[in-house]
Amino acid sequence: MNYRCAHRWAFPKWGGPLEEMSDELPAPTGREVTVRITHCGMCHSDLHIQAGGFDMGGGKMSSLERAGTKLPVTMGHEIGGEVVEVGPEVTDAKVGDKVIVYPWLGCGQCPVCQRGDDHLCTRASRNMGIQLPGGYADLVRVPHERYLVGIGSLEPARAATFACAGITAYGAISKLDKLGADDHVVIIGCGGVGMTAVALLSATSPAKVVAVDPDPAKREAALKHGAAMAFDPNEPDALKAIGKACNMNIAGAVDFVGGESSSSLAVNLVRRTGQVIIVGLFGGEFRMPLPMFALKSLRISGSYVAGLNELRELVALAQRMTLPQIPLDLRPLASVNQALDDLAKGRVVGRVVLQP
Ligand SMILES: [Zn+2]
Ligand SMILES: [Zn+2]
Known part of the structure; x- marks a missing residue:
């Protein structure tokens, strides 16, 4: 193969x-690496990227x-694959390494990037798959070897999805305060990312995890992955029922989800001093009576993917625990347009x- x-x-x-297009890649310089792609997960945000932006409400x-x-x-x-070429200054990666690629790059130079929080860089966004060429390709150039994470014995197709779905779940639950056995945490939206959060939180925290999703199959799956209870947010009085079941x-x-009704449910569910973490990019506007901030001593924060260190963690x-086996739907790259259409129309499971 011509790399x-x-x-x-x-x-x-x-x-x-x-x-389909092709372009020449110059020889890798410095600490650049070329990865031959074996797998690339398709994310719901690809639909927003293709459309050119996100719904900001109003x-x-x-x-x-x-x-x-x-x-x-x-x-x-x-992006998951195998290292096939390395630049002359590369020391920590070698041809043949099985890796996933951390895609949320910043400038790479500032203190924020240097501590591994490239996704929060204040100078530049150079995300692979948006500003830089991404993984819907056979080869990809990675600007620096430090963005490669070895996958060890993990299944490559599944490991690839960690770069966005996995770390988005992990990064969000990592923002929760230390939890006790009497605490409840509600996970709203149990698609692939939410389901991973249910499983990770159930496995790593003593708190009771409560799943909320309108789809009965997802609620059932969430119970299998460690949720103590599961609720349909569209049931009348869902707010009261969930609150009561969790002893308030x-x-x-x-x-x-990150929609108007899901964020409002989240804010109304949490107790005083509760934390609301908004992750989904469904879109719309967030409205809340201002006195609620003070009266409930609320903390509302956002969570956007996660850092390079969190991907390594x-x-x-x-490798130590069994994460939920979110169903994977393997398809040839050449069918990418059909796959995006299926994703847009809700025809994709997993x-x-x-x-x-
Ligand atoms: Zn994504
Ligand atoms: Zn930076």
């Missing part, structure tokens, strides 16, 4: 379909174009993982 010619699927127009959309993202865009930020002692609510944790 200097990448074949990728990219969209040349915002909102348009992906097209009819407003964010714009990746205004923020400087250049076309064509090669999406795909859950809900220390935290993590919203993996999650990989280590996954996570699509593309294979070049």
Whole structure:
């Protein structure tokens, strides 16, 4: 295989379909690495990226174009594969290493990036699969070897999904205060990311985990993955029923939907001094009576993916414990447009993982 010619699927127009294109990769310099992609997970945010932005509520959309993202865009930020070429200064990666790629890059130079929180860089966003070419390709150039995480004995397709779905769940629950056995934590939205959070939290914390999802199959799966209780948010009086079942002692609510009704449910469920963590990017506007902040001593925070160190921690944790086997739907990369369409129309169960 020629490691200097990448074949990728990219969209040349915002909102348009992906097209196959190829380009020459120069020889890796410095600490750059080329990874031959074996798997790339498809994330719900790819639909927003393809559309060009996120719903900011009140009819407003964010714009990746205004923020400087250049076309064509090669999406795909859950990249797994094998190192095939390394730059002359690379010391910690070698040809043949089985890796996943941390995609949430910043400038790489500032103190925030240097401590491994590239995703929070204040200078630049250079995310792979948005600003930099991502994993809907056969080869990808990684700007620095430190963004590679070895997967050890983990199944490569599953490990690839850790780069976004996995660390998003892990990063969100890591923000919860130390919990006791009497505490309850509500997880709203039990798709792949929410379900991973249910399993990780149940396995690592004494608190009781409460799953909230309108889909009975997801509620049942959440109970299997360690949730103590599960509720349908669309039932009349769901708020009261959940509160009562938890002895009105809900220390935290993590919203993996990030919609108007889910965030409002989260805020209303938590006890005084409770934590609300908003993760999902469904979109809309957040409204709450201002006195609630003080009266409930509420803490509301957001959680966006997670740092490089958290990805390393999650990989280590996954080698020690059995995480939920979220169903994987392996498909050829050439069917990427169909897969995006299926994802948009809600026809995907679990996570699509593309294979070049
Ligand atoms: Zn993602
Ligand atoms: Zn930085």
